[in-house]
Amino acid sequence: MPHPLLANLTAAQREAVTHVDGPLLIIAGPGSGKTRVVTHRVAYLLQEGVPASQVLAMTFTNKAADEMKARLETLAPGKRVWASTFHKFCARLLRMNARMLGLDENYTIYDTDDSLRVIRRLLKEHGEDSGYTSPEQVARQISNAKNRMEGPHHYRPRYGDATAAVVQRLYPKYQEALLAANAADFDDLLLHVANMLHKNEDLRAQLDARYRYILVDEYQDTNLAQYLIVRALSNDYPNLAVTGDPDQSIYGWRGANLKNILEFEKDYPDVKVVRLEQNYRSTQRICRVADALIANNFRRKKKTLFTENAAGAPPRLVRYCDQRDEADTIAGEIAAQIHAGRRRPRDFAVFYRINALSRTMENGLRMMGVPYQVVSGVEFWKRKEIKDTLAYVQLVNNDKDDNALLRVINTPPRGIGAKTVERIAAHARRERKTLLAACREAGMIQGLSNRAAVSVAKFVSLFDKLREHAAGPVKPLLRRIVEASGLRAALTKDESPEGQDRLANVEELITSAGEFDAQHPEDGGLEAFLEETALVNDVDDWEEETDKVTLMTLHAAKGLEFPCVYIIAIEQGIFPVQRSQDRDEDIEEERRLLFVGITRAEEELTLCHARLRDFRGSRRVAVASPFLLELPREEMERIGMGETPGDGYAIDYEADFTEPPPGPPGQSPTRQRDRDGNPTRRRGTAAFPLTVKTAAELLSEKGGPSADPPELTTFTVGGRVKHPEYGVGEVLALTGIGPKRLARVRFDGGVEKKFILSHSALRPV
């Protein structure tokens, strides 16, 4: 009898779903139905008699966790499987065992902003704010160290620079400060739990036995701490199923280690490996473009995307004059499609490498009257007014939280200035007390004016009053905070639109507290509320249901899909981003990021770049990203290329591209008209001479970017090449970009050599 859960599954999918015991590695290409497979597998496990309480599913984002829960609810109604993010899982575990690490159960979770504030303060306190390094740098390095599981006293500087020296001195102080404030930063959540499991075998064994079936999503994004946690929980019961795609690893910058997935088979020799390579999402052409791009990466598991979907329209590669042209044209196209009834707003997504690029696009869409939503990582929860309000809650929940106290003690202004705070802090240090305890003794602190002491005393009594409501539901507490602290009064006073926005945001926070209360009827949900607010982000708030065009970064786009995708500003210095142009690993990660973006598209894909871009306040000549050269020309439709041949400054990337047919450029009139029905290309061309001058000026000032040799375009991995000295061979790998582009070649004699393309006599055959 065919199993209902297995209906409509391919052989490979079925293999993964029905695997019960032992390690399992699912290499799942984009659009391969991975989520479906994973959820079906959990349902299958449950049907096979595995108790739901023994199953633990770990994800990276709340969205992924929620989706998994929702799908499971339909597949296996009523079964409660623990699906959560790594950070949430660790936060809970830490909550239960906080004492082990010298924390209290009510510890506060510091987000990056909070920890940065602590670091700033410490740098000042210890006279390390010399300007040789920045707080951000120090924060980064501490975070990286934690991701590598290096504790404060095991920090191994990776660079011999000033920052590393400062970090070495400051990291222990930072950790002490966190401990004293009864706080843990994001990285600590993982680090502490990994350590805890390492040091406490009883606890490890107990949890290992409890979570017998563990699933990890996006395994390619795990860092060392996460890796150790997963391993520790899958020792006695190695029923560990990980899914991932090395080609979609885009979080190396925050410690994700590609080795974790590449070497999974070494960690668990008797692993079962299932490859899901068939793509159900995108057209053939989109798949081929994605495939060709990612083939340029060297550090990967070879895998071919294929699909049985229709060939589809050729992905478009479009060059615009400047970013306004880009934004207006795209907005115009989208508007036209919607008006023609061919598409709905929600069918479209626009991706970009960095948030700052969204603005022009927003303007374009707004002018066209196209509804859109921007998914941005810093919209709501990092706003000052929200963080201020939450800092009160944090302090109420954890009176050791010095950082929160510093944030709220004079917000809104209540006559406790910097000098006063400094004196209180000095007193606290002397007496080894928390800032709040020091505040209680304000009257006894010498050097503190009477007036200041009174203000501080008032603040303390405000706090005490607020704390009376700590045990109840969250919403009334928030209301009280906003009223009694004077936050509302201060915000109401500000009649500017921004001020009104802030007030509205605080109201929204209160509303969401109400929702939280409704979901958590039991008392004492304060910790849980703070935990939730600390571990969410705006991407989680993205509304799939609303009928709007989605604007988001490529990172946020992972896991999503849209019928029509635009990726804008694919230009040197932006994508790949400037500082990753040196290291091959970084470039490969950027390439994967583009791969992720491309593979979000179901039917239509448009890759965009402009010749001029206003960025960081100034206008620059923009050069097409080298990635664009790696795309298969024969699969693509190129628009806006080469209409001004020999204009002297534009990088001749199109030298190898077949020239578009003569006549006015803009090959698909229906798509290339703006709201007035004029071909946008013409408007753009008319505007262009004006900007050329600027560009030329800029160039003469800065010397201009150097053109890459045209032969860059003609090397492909697997392609045949010829060298005057070594003869004929095959390209094994291409790495690097621009003048540093490197080819690894195996000659037919068996000899392997590396060549810097810009300097070698190597030629394609």
Added chain:
DNA sequence: TGTGAGTTGATTTTT
């Protein structure tokens, strides 16, 4: 102590 103008400096991605 609080405010506002002026300056600076930094700009990736996120739990």
Added chain:
DNA sequence: TCAACTCACA
């Protein structure tokens, strides 16, 4: 460009 931070002044 824009936000955060500094510094001078009320």
